[in-house]
Amino acid sequence: xxxxxxxxxxxxxxxxxxxxxxxxxxxxxxxxxxxxxxxxxxxxxxxxxxxxxxxxxxxxxxxxxxxxxxxxxxxxxxxxxxxxxxxxxxxxxxxxxxx
Numbered sequence: 536x537x538x539x540x541x542x543x544x545x546x547x548x549x550x551x552x553x554x555x556x557x558x559x560x561x562x563x564x565x566x567x568x569x570x571x572x573x574x575x576x577x578x579x580x581x582x583x584x585x586x587x588x589x590x591x592x593x594x595x596x597x598x599x600x601x602x603x604x605x606x607x608x609x610x611x612x613x614x615x616x617x618x619x620x621x622x623x624x625x626x627x628x629x630x631x632x633x634x
Contacts, residue, residue, distance in 0.1 A: 542579065545618070549575040552615040553586055553624070556608055561601070568592050570601075573629040577622050584622035587629040594628045601626040 554572045561570070569591045577584040590597040601608070605624045613621055 539579075542577070545581070546575045546577055546584075548616060549577060549584060549586075549612075549622075552612055553608065555615070556611045557601075560611060561604065561608075568597065570597055581618065581620045581622045584624055586624055586626045588626055589629045598626050598628050 550572050553575065557570050557572065571589045573587045573589055575584055575586050586601075588594075588597065588601065602625065605626065609621055609624055612624075
């Protein structure tokens with residue numbers, strides 16, 4: 536399946552903006568943990584986006600917290616990005632592990 540340049544740009548813009556929001560708004564509550572947005576995969580119609588994250592400690596709790604705060608993150612995202620449609624965000628743990 537051919538990947539679109541526009542889809543890549545949107546995914547990268549979402550990744551960058553969500554990373555900034557997590558660093559500015561979410562990390563202040565958990566200063567002892569380091570959360571990284573690894574990549575974002577948005578659906579072609581921008582209805583939803585899977586956001587893959589990694590963390591130094593307790594990835595399950597981090598993912599649970601981010602999913603609970605997803606509406607707030609989406610609200611802040613609307614201020615950073617000028618898209619016609621903002622996707623519903625679903626945070627998932629990044630399954631790729633370095634050995």
